[in-house]
Amino acid sequence: MARLPEAEPPLSDDSAQISYALAPGNRGTEVRVILDKSAPGGGLGQKVAAAFGTDPQRQLDDALRRFKQLLEAGEVIRSEGSPEGTDAKQQRKQRPAEPVAPTTGD
Amino acid sequence: MRATCWMGRNTVEVRDVPDPVILNQRDAIIQITSTAICGSDLHLYDGYIPTMEEGDILGHEFMGNVVEVGPGVSNLSVGDRVVVPFPIACGACNSCNADLYSLCENSNPNAGMAEKLWGHASAGMFGYSHLTGGFAGGQAEYARVPFADIGPIKIENDLPDHTVLFLSDIFPTAYMGAEMCDIKPGDVIAVWGAGPVGLLAMASAYLLGAEKVIAIDRFDYRLQMASEKTGAETINYEEANVLEVLGDITAGRGPDACIDAVGLEAHSDFGPLQLYDRVKQAARLETDRGPALREAILACRNGGIVSIIGVYGGLMDKFPIGSLMNRSITVRTGQCHVQRYTKPLLNRIENGEIDPSFVITHRVPLDQAPDAYEVFKRKQDDCVKVVLSP
Numbered sequence: 001m002a003r004l005p006e007a008e009p010p011l012s013d014d015s016a017q018i019s020y021a022l023a024p025g026n027r028g029t030e031v032r033v034i035l036d037k038s039a040p041g042g043g044l045g046q047k048v049a050a051a052f053g054t055d056p057q058r059q060l061d062d063a064l065r066r067f068k069q070l071l072e073a074g075e076v077i078r079s080e081g082s083p084e085g086t087d088a089k090q091q092r093k094q095r096p097a098e099p100v101a102p103t104t105g106d
Numbered sequence: 107m108r109a110t111c112w113m114g115r116n117t118v119e120v121r122d123v124p125d126p127v128i129l130n131q132r133d134a135i136i137q138i139t140s141t142a143i144c145g146s147d148l149h150l151y152d153g154y155i156p157t158m159e160e161g162d163i164l165g166h167e168f169m170g171n172v173v174e175v176g177p178g179v180s181n182l183s184v185g186d187r188v189v190v191p192f193p194i195a196c197g198a199c200n201s202c203n204a205d206l207y208s209l210c211e212n213s214n215p216n217a218g219m220a221e222k223l224w225g226h227a228s229a230g231m232f233g234y235s236h237l238t239g240g241f242a243g244g245q246a247e248y249a250r251v252p253f254a255d256i257g258p259i260k261i262e263n264d265l266p267d268h269t270v271l272f273l274s275d276i277f278p279t280a281y282m283g284a285e286m287c288d289i290k291p292g293d294v295i296a297v298w299g300a301g302p303v304g305l306l307a308m309a310s311a312y313l314l315g316a317e318k319v320i321a322i323d324r325f326d327y328r329l330q331m332a333s334e335k336t337g338a339e340t341i342n343y344e345e346a347n348v349l350e351v352l353g354d355i356t357a358g359r360g361p362d363a364c365i366d367a368v369g370l371e372a373h374s375d376f377g378p379l380q381l382y383d384r385v386k387q388a389a390r391l392e393t394d395r396g397p398a399l400r401e402a403i404l405a406c407r408n409g410g411i412v413s414i415i416g417v418y419g420g421l422m423d424k425f426p427i428g429s430l431m432n433r434s435i436t437v438r439t440g441q442c443h444v445q446r447y448t449k450p451l452l453n454r455i456e457n458g459e460i461d462p463s464f465v466i467t468h469r470v471p472l473d474q475a476p477d478a479y480e481v482f483k484r485k486q487d488d489c490v491k492v493v494l495s496p
Binding site for chain 2: 027028058061064065068069072073074075076078079080081082083085086087088090091094095096097098099100102
């Protein structure tokens with residue numbers, strides 16, 4: 001499997017190297033992703049992106065969390081403060097923890 | 107529905123908010139019959155825990171009846187009476203498999219936020235800031251409970267709410283605090299803080315076989331409850347030198363284990379140290395005041411255990427690391443892994459070994475929550491524990 005589900009934008013072999021290995025001590029699978037260093041805008045671009053919550057590293061962290069949630073818990077966990085689930089942009093600007101209408105169509 | 111909302115430092119309001127809806131397949135919606143204000147809610151009320159948002163629904167101790175279940179929940183049905191543990195846990199990750207539910211790796215959507223402050227993230231928790239997920243709490247008429255197939259424990263007896271409600275947090279928290287002391291015959295256990303968790307930790311220490319339990323506080327009405335309801339000996343730290351008295355009781359050894367049931371807003375009768383901590387906290391140079399924990403470490407016997415169940419949020423100054431290191435003291439701590447304890451502790455309640463409701467001093471309707479927070483915070487009217495009825 002070379003594609004990481006739940007990544008936004010989707011990661012593929014073009015932008016990242018993804019590898020899977022058995023974790024020591026029978027603790028499941030380790031997923032490692034190495035991002036392509038030549039991201040748009042170079043160093044400065046990445047700092048600006050980080051300030052707006054679009055830092056590739058943070059997006060990747062969140063994608064890995066969503067992937068793990070999907071595999072282990074069956075779905076991406078949503079809270080009232082983060083109704084769309086783990087997402088760096090949402091973590092910068094939380095809505096109050098009070099009930100929300102469902103965000104996807106059921 | 108009506109819900110108790112955090113509206114800024116020292117301000118809560120009971121407001122009309124939308125009813126919760128199912129957001130995840132494994133959610134359930136609970137109609138709340140009883141909910142409590144926790145000492146740790148005061149840390150939010152007083153503004154010491156970062157990442158609160160105006161409008162956040164508070165409350166992580168609640169129980170009630172299931173009114174709706176998501177398609178992923180097969181063990182609960184509408185009408186079931188349940189108590190809900192405060193940590194939200196998926197039941198499937200490595201931490202959950204190791205019974206470390208408050209460290210669930212999948213239940214905190216804001217894990218990235220928590221990692222910045224703590225290095226790694228804890229589980230999601232109800233009504234306890236956005237660092238622990240931004241989940242709406244249970245001081246309300248209804249609550250959405252994620253992973254409802256893992257957390258809630260069904261109550262199939264006719265015990266009243268107040269007898270089982272504290273399975274949600276304070277009884278398991280207190281019991282884990284005592285369990286972490288590895289109590290052996292003859293052990294003397296000292297407990298800092300005679301609030302609800304401290305009192306239940308004293309009772310739990312006796313349940314687990316302690317020879318003697320010592321309660322340390324400055325409020326006589328709380329020490330009196332410790333003495334009358336748990337059998338603990340008491341020390342009022344405003345009237346006596348705690349280290350001296352503990353030395354006298356243990357012939358100089360110190361308690362075998364010390365439980366910190368105070369946490370980050372500890373108070374000291376030693377003016378300069380209290381002032382130092384208050385000033386640094388006010389300037390946001392230190393988040394956690396430490397006199398209780400510092401004293402617990404200094405008091406503990408060589409090779410003993412310090413069990414920390416009082417809540418801390420960030421950083422503390424003047425931590426007596428030299429005492430800890432040179433005297434081979436073991437520190438054990440953690441947010442309670444409540445799901446590990448709900449069944450065994452329900453059994454203890456059903457067997458009549460303990461009724462945790464002895465800590466309750468105030469029962470009021472939900473709408474009086476703002477007043478109740480003030481009374482609890484100011485320790486007015488001999489307040490120990492408040493239960494709210496929606």
